[in-house]
Each structure stands twice: as C-alpha cells, then as structure tokens.
Amino acid sequence: MKFHFSRKQLCIPYAVFLVCFVLIPMFIIVFYAFTAPVMENGVQVGITFSFDNLVDLFTNPTKLLNMGRSILIGLLTTVICLLIAYPVAYILARSGIRRNAVLLLLFIVPMWVNFVLRVNALKELLSWIGILGASDFWNYFNTVLGMVYDFLPFMILPLYTTLLKIDNSYVEAAKDLGASAPVAFWKVTLPLSYPGIVSGITMVFLPSMTNYVVSTLLGNGKVGIIGSLIEQSFLNSQWNAGSMMALLLLVVMFVSTWLTGGFQNEDAASSRGGNLW
Amino acid sequence: MVKKLASISKYLFLCLVLLFVYAPILILVVYSFVDTNTIGKWGEFTWEHYIYLFESEKIMPIVWQTALMALIVAVLSTILGTLGAIGIFYSKRKTSALLSGVSQIPVINAEIVTALSIAVMVSAIGFLSKETYLPLICGLMTLCTPFVVLSVIPKLKQMDNNLYEAALDLGATPTQALFKVVIPQILPGIFSGFLLSVTLSLDDYVITAYTKPSSFDTISTYLYSLNKGGATARIKAAFWALTAIIFLIIVIVVIVANIRAIKAKQES
Incomplete structure (x- = not known):
C-alpha cells in the first residue's frame, strides 16, 4: 500500500509526545497520590490504595500553614502586579503610535536575563539595604517583592495586547453620550480589557503560589510555601506525598481555567514576550 | 496646566516602575567593575571579577x-x-x-x-x-x-490557503509544497x-x-x-560579571532586532 502524505499527519509526533510527557505523567501523579507503598522489614513489597496522603494534606499543620502562605503570597502578588501593570499597560497602549512598542520593550528586557540571576541580583540589593532576613515581616515583604519583580512582565504583556486592541471610538462614543472620563473608563475600557486581566492573573497567580526559588532565596528560608514542600518531598523521594500536593495544584489550575471560561491562547505566548521578536 | 501635570505624573510613574525593574541588575553591573566583594563597599575600577569569571573552571x-x-x-x-x-x-x-x-x-x-x-x-x-x-x-x-x-498557529491563520493548493495543482508533491510554500510563509512564527x-x-x-x-x-x-x-565572596562577585555580560548581550540583540525591524518597515 502506498503511503499517502497529508498535512494532518504532521501532528502525530506531537500528539505522541503530549501523551508521553503530559498525559501519562499526570495519570501517574493521580495514581501515586492515592497509593502508599507496603513496607516489610524496610523493603517495599507492594503498593496499596490509600487516602493517607489526602488526609495528611488537610490535617498536617505544616502543610496547612504552607498552603495558607502560598495563597496569601499568590493573592498579594497578583493584586500588586495588577495594580502596577494595568496603569503601565494603559499608558503604553494609549501613548504615541510607534514609540509605545519601544517603551514596552524596556519593561520586558529584564525578563530575558536568567531568572535565578535576577532573583540573586535582587537578593544582593536587599542585603545591601539591610532588610534581607531582618525580621518575619521583612521575610514576607521580600518574598512578595521578589514575586512581583519576577512576574510583572507576565501581567503587563497580556494587558497591553488587550488594551491596544480596544477601539478608541467606543470610549469617544461614551464621552459624546455624556460620560465623564472616569465613568467611560469604568464602564467601557475596563470591561473590554477583562480578557487581558484574566490571562494576566492566570500567568501570575499559580507561579507566585509555587515558585519556591524566590521564597527560599529572599524569604531567608523562613517563608515555606507549597512549592518548598514539593521540593522537600522530591529531594527525599517521597513521591506519594509530593504527588498529592501536585494533584492539588493541578485541580486548582483546572478549576480556575474553568471558572474564568477558558484561556486566551494568543495571550499565553505574548505574556512570555513571544510576539516581540 | 492640569493636562501637563497629568502627563508628567504619567511619565514619573513609568520611570518609577522602570527603576524598580532595572535597579537590581544595574547595581550588579556597576559593582562588577568595582574592586570589592561586598555591594555597598566602594573601591577602585577593576576587571578582576571578569578575569576570575573567565578563568574559573567551574562557572x-x-x-x-x-x-x-x-x-x-x-x-x-x-x-x-x-x-x-x-x-x-x-x-x-x-x-x-x-x-x-x-x-x-x-x-x-x-x-x-x-x-x-x-x-x-x-x-x-x-x-x-x-x-x-x-x-x-x-x-x-x-x-x-x-x-x-x-507562535506558529497565528501565522497559519494569516496564510492564504490557496497557495498550497496552487502548488499542488502546478505539480508539486505535498512534501515539496510544505517545504517550498507553507514553511516560508510561517517562518516568522x-x-x-x-x-x-x-x-x-x-x-x-x-x-x-x-x-x-x-x-x-x-x-x-x-x-x-x-x-x-x-x-564564597569571589564566586558571588564573578556572578555579578556574568549578569552584566548576559544583560549586555540581551540589550545588543534587542537593539539590533529593532533596528532591522524598523529598516524592513521603511523599505516596504
């Protein structure tokens, strides 16, 4: 039989890759999360179905504390990023025609410096100022500062793309019909920029909940988040406990995607600066 | 007057955010040329950190x-x-x-x-x-x-689908049509x-x-x-130099890419 080539078949390698490195690992995590090794004289002899990891996740005080911190840090980071990024994106999108693209680049360039190098740079700056590890308050402050510093571009880019697309005549129409500038912004621009806000939040919230590099380096090792717990279970090869925490994050991801009504594909690439090249 | 004030405060705001985004990196860039292992301590100009970085068998x-x-x-x-x-x-x-x-x-x-x-x-x-x-x-x-x-899918959406069909009609095999027609069209993506x-x-x-x-x-x-x-303090200082080099490379790449993009736009 002669092999008939068609363009559709080009997705087969990618489909196989996705099954092997996205779907199968996900199923393995679910499997590990609900099983426990059966030990006999310190040797693993089998595995058994178990809810221990789930129960432990919601009863272990350390885990609860770290989850609480993660949510707090994630929320604070997202809100602060939004409050800084929205005006930046708004000013850039509304200013001159060609100049704004160059200005936007200025905000994105630091993102291309290696992430750990950047966190390290901030750490050196903070230790010079003298607030690195100064007290519990400063540990939290520095962690959130580091998260904002790292994830701000992820918020600016999708907001900028959305705000740029908004047709200015809508705002003008609102003003012609008697709306003041703030009202026109509140009733027209803000609702129209909602998709950008949603993708910005998606790109910032989960990473800032889990990025333990920032919290370890800038929180002086005192600000444990859910990412730090996963790191510990990875380092100690406690696959079952680690899988349960990863599963929780997976559920958070799916629920938030579902709640926000899907996800803007193009914004994902743009939030990492994909369309700037 | 109010308008002027608003526009000044706009730029002031942008500058403050930029300061926040660049301060840590720029401080490392400056100190990578200073004869010290602690940030905040001033010293003479030196290439020492760069020499240490390039001679380091670890980094x-x-x-x-x-x-x-x-x-x-x-x-x-x-x-x-x-x-x-x-x-x-x-x-x-x-x-x-x-x-x-x-x-x-x-x-x-x-x-x-x-x-x-x-x-x-x-x-x-x-x-x-x-x-x-x-x-x-x-x-x-x-x-x-x-x-x-x-990155590629938007370019496929923009492409005129008739081009591929035309190539096939003119006798190209699907593989040829893919490499000679489709791929060049989506190359920027x-x-x-x-x-x-x-x-x-x-x-x-x-x-x-x-x-x-x-x-x-x-x-x-x-x-x-x-x-x-x-x-050790020496290795940390060598990383200041590395940060400075990486930052410089990125700035050059961005500037070159932009000049080329502007030139391409002027030509068309």
Whole structure:
C-alpha cells in the first residue's frame, strides 16, 4: 500500500509526545497520590490504595500553614502586579503610535536575563539595604517583592495586547453620550480589557503560589510555601506525598481555567514576550 | 496646566516602575567593575571579577553547557512544534480542539507540577535514567513546544490557503509544497517560537532541577545551590560579571532586532 502524505499527519509526533510527557505523567501523579507503598522489614513489597496522603494534606499543620502562605503570597502578588501593570499597560497602549512598542520593550528586557540571576541580583540589593532576613515581616515583604519583580512582565504583556486592541471610538462614543472620563473608563475600557486581566492573573497567580526559588532565596528560608514542600518531598523521594500536593495544584489550575471560561491562547505566548521578536 | 501635570505624573510613574525593574541588575553591573566583594563597599575600577569569571573552571563550563542545552532543546521543540501546529491547524475540528487543549496544559500549569510529574514518571518506569539527559531534554521540550505551537498557529491563520493548493495543482508533491510554500510563509512564527524556546530553557530552574543528571548543572541550578549552601565572596562577585555580560548581550540583540525591524518597515 502506498503511503499517502497529508498535512494532518504532521501532528502525530506531537500528539505522541503530549501523551508521553503530559498525559501519562499526570495519570501517574493521580495514581501515586492515592497509593502508599507496603513496607516489610524496610523493603517495599507492594503498593496499596490509600487516602493517607489526602488526609495528611488537610490535617498536617505544616502543610496547612504552607498552603495558607502560598495563597496569601499568590493573592498579594497578583493584586500588586495588577495594580502596577494595568496603569503601565494603559499608558503604553494609549501613548504615541510607534514609540509605545519601544517603551514596552524596556519593561520586558529584564525578563530575558536568567531568572535565578535576577532573583540573586535582587537578593544582593536587599542585603545591601539591610532588610534581607531582618525580621518575619521583612521575610514576607521580600518574598512578595521578589514575586512581583519576577512576574510583572507576565501581567503587563497580556494587558497591553488587550488594551491596544480596544477601539478608541467606543470610549469617544461614551464621552459624546455624556460620560465623564472616569465613568467611560469604568464602564467601557475596563470591561473590554477583562480578557487581558484574566490571562494576566492566570500567568501570575499559580507561579507566585509555587515558585519556591524566590521564597527560599529572599524569604531567608523562613517563608515555606507549597512549592518548598514539593521540593522537600522530591529531594527525599517521597513521591506519594509530593504527588498529592501536585494533584492539588493541578485541580486548582483546572478549576480556575474553568471558572474564568477558558484561556486566551494568543495571550499565553505574548505574556512570555513571544510576539516581540 | 492640569493636562501637563497629568502627563508628567504619567511619565514619573513609568520611570518609577522602570527603576524598580532595572535597579537590581544595574547595581550588579556597576559593582562588577568595582574592586570589592561586598555591594555597598566602594573601591577602585577593576576587571578582576571578569578575569576570575573567565578563568574559573567551574562557572564557564556551566555557562557553555547551559547554552548548548538551550540550543538543542529549542531546535527540537521548534521542529516538533512547527509540525504539530501545521497538523493541528489542518486536522478536523475535534482532533484539533483536543490536541490544542492538551497542549495548553503545560502552559498554564504550575511549572513545578510538570517537573514533579515527569520526575515521578522517570522514577516509576525505571529504565529511563536521568543520566541519559533524555528526561531533561524531554522535560524542557514539554515546556517549550506548546509555546512554539502558539507562535506558529497565528501565522497559519494569516496564510492564504490557496497557495498550497496552487502548488499542488502546478505539480508539486505535498512534501515539496510544505517545504517550498507553507514553511516560508510561517517562518516568522517559527523563528519567534525558536527564540521563545531558547529563552524559556535558559531561564528554567524547576524542570531542569527535577530532571537533570546529578552531576550536570545549568546557570540556574548552580546559582541556586550556591545560594543555599553559602557561596564564597569571589564566586558571588564573578556572578555579578556574568549578569552584566548576559544583560549586555540581551540589550545588543534587542537593539539590533529593532533596528532591522524598523529598516524592513521603511523599505516596504
């Protein structure tokens, strides 16, 4: 039989890759999360179905504390990023025609410096100022500062793309019909920029909940988040406990995607600066 | 008057945010030329940190192997992602929706979940040793390839589909039509997907740390372990120099890319 080539078949390698490195690992995590090794004289002899990891996740005080911190840090980071990024994106999108693209680049360039190098740079700056590890308050402050510093571009880019697309005549129409500038912004621009806000939040919230590099380096090792717990279970090869925490994050991801009504594909690439090249 | 004040405060705000974004890096750039191992202590101008960096038998190999790893991952991701994007774009609606749905998972998922799930899989199936570099390459490709797909698909949407049909009518085989018609049309998307993959894999910490061979280090994993273990002052200062060099390279690339883009626009 002669092999008939068609363009559709080009997705087969990618489909196989996705099954092997996205779907199968996900199923393995679910499997590990609900099983426990059966030990006999310190040797693993089998595995058994178990809810221990789930129960432990919601009863272990350390885990609860770290989850609480993660949510707090994630929320604070997202809100602060939004409050800084929205005006930046708004000013850039509304200013001159060609100049704004160059200005936007200025905000994105630091993102291309290696992430750990950047966190390290901030750490050196903070230790010079003298607030690195100064007290519990400063540990939290520095962690959130580091998260904002790292994830701000992820918020600016999708907001900028959305705000740029908004047709200015809508705002003008609102003003012609008697709306003041703030009202026109509140009733027209803000609702129209909602998709950008949603993708910005998606790109910032989960990473800032889990990025333990920032919290370890800038929180002086005192600000444990859910990412730090996963790191510990990875380092100690406690696959079952680690899988349960990863599963929780997976559920958070799916629920938030579902709640926000899907996800803007193009914004994902743009939030990492994909369309700037 | 009010208008002027508003425009001044606008620029003041932008400048403050830029200051926040650049201050840490610029301070390291300045201190990379100062004869001191502590930031805040002033000294004479020196190249000492750069000389130490380039003579270091620990740091430079790590820099090169990080770059090599990023290049390999980016090339493979770009090939896989470009083919995948073409395939997804021309598939039936159901297949295409399913594939792009699964392809989105690594993009919006917390990176640590992707990293841990691959690490657990590697430990569960046993035969795929981390020492083979395969888990590392595939792990990073899991992160990068979806971004290549996302960069290529918009270009496919913009392309005139009749071109491909015309090539076939004029006697080209489907493979020829693909390489001589489709690929050149979507080249800008492929290129930006490639650059995105390079930056993503250079930047990555979590997936690299969870899938790398035990003796292999990238800039990210090495610096993180140094920070946790307490680095010597000399090595820390050498990293100031490295930060300055990387920053300079990025600035040059961005400026060159922009000048070329502006020139291309003026010509057309």
